[in-house]
Amino acid sequence: MSAIKKLFGIVWSLMGIGIIPLVIMQAMKEIAAKPSEENWIFWSIVIVVLMPIIAFSLITFGVFALKGEYDTIE
């Protein structure tokens, strides 16, 4: 079980890292296609609030999992 927890630690970290360029690129693409106020507000909320929370928590959680911090939890 510990090995699986550690292995998934890599997955969570990569997901956390991967989400940053993915969201920014999508935002740029959609705003460039339609630079409306609605688009700006939506992507601002996603980039300023949601993305940092997801990225930070997944990366930190993944690193902890990889280091075996959760191995003692049964």
Add this chain to the structure above:
Amino acid sequence: MARNVTNVSQTEEVSSTRRVIAASSVGTLIEWYDFYIFGTLAKIISEQFFPKDNPTAALLATLATFAAGFVIRPFGALFFGRLGDLIGRKYTFLVTLVIMGGSTFAIGLVPGYKTIGFFAPAIVFILRLLQGLALGGEYGGAATYVAEHSPAGQRGFWTSFIQTTATLGLFLALGVILIIRQTLGVETFSDWGWRIPFLLSALLVGVSVFIRMKMSESPMFVKMKKEGKTSANPLAESFKQKDNLKMVLIALLGATAGQGVVWYTGQFYALSFLQNACNVEFVQSNMIISIALLIGTPFFIVFGALSDKIGRKYIMMAGMLIAVISYKPIYQMMYDEANLKNKTEIVEKTTVEKKEAVKGTDNVITTVTKKTFADGTSYKETKKETIPLDEAKKAELAAAGKLKPETKKETTLPQDIYIKMIGLVLIQVIFVTMVYGPIAAFLVEIFPTRIRYTSMSLPYHIGNGVFGGLVPLISTRLVEATRPAPGLPPADPLAGLMYPILIASVSFVIGMLYISNKTNNMDVE
């Protein structure tokens, strides 16, 4: 004799716990009611305070809806959580109640945009932020307070009463609004009647403050304070120390994020889907949700109590998994049941009524089309065209594409489909009770008493406020992305479910791998 003394002592303990639960739950229920009436009346509030022709006011409207929902709630969790761990649970969640009640009452008193101009949206925006701040501090305090009064082995059961309050608060908000709207009539309600639910809050909060004033401080906190074990810096201890931070992350990613999206999908998105994708009439759609909530609410207690016996983890995870698997079929059935393309129209009963009236400088043409279907469904479409009498202005608006008519579609379902809809929403409410019923006990048990209020409040409000609170915004956006052109129906009306399904799936995997099913005895460390 000894047995009699034990029995008396046990009876007193249960009675005391019941008083604690009642006093805490009533206050938390009122806070949720206060918070939800703003969201439920968002359209009227927008018309009163945030006119669309003023871009700054429109921006404030969006921010008031979302900022208080997610940005401010975690701040409230940090601010009041810290206070609760420093000075005590009782006084902290008494303060949050007063702030919430005061700001809700004040919203009911603020003059509209037409009377005081830009001050109106600015004041409402600030009051809405105060509401979010207070809510951020309330829940963690109430859950911690109840859990610390509850006997070990029964925390799931006792804290589940606090868990019912969010749903009951929504139910109360919908109920009060519907009753006042039906009593006063739609026009009077839109004019000034909408203020009554806000003003009513003062009375509810007054009663609740009176009850809470009489309550005693949490026994665990009192013991800890006597022993000098309270934390000097709860924020640093909660989020800078690795041992606690790793539990905060588990709570967020493995539990509250998934719980948040399931909660918002089963209640708010279901209502929005009924009204916008299925075009179910306002009162009927609200009744569907209200009845499902009422029937489903006891299950919070069922699953809370069950979690004391079999552990919290598997109930919460089962709720997430079943939700992930069944959301698409459930929403597909809801859509199909209301879809007029699947029904046979009784053409001879179709009526079209057209009225023209001059209002100010405009000619207003209203066309009402009523259709009846073989299964008993009735449909009403109101098309309103506002055309300026001035030809130059008319040409200008036409060139800018601003002469589009406003169309309101209302489907009234027959009894059998109405009941089926209640059943389909009820299934989703049961998922909500599975993930939400045991979560307060789970959260309070994974953090130490000295920093419990702070540590549990933040993941709860990020999970619910950010991940859950964004369900309507992101899901609507995903559906809109499938719309081939403005005015045409979306190609995939279920596309909005992708967000809650994705978040709940990740949460399920993390929860299954990393969360323990063992319960903690919560001694004062």
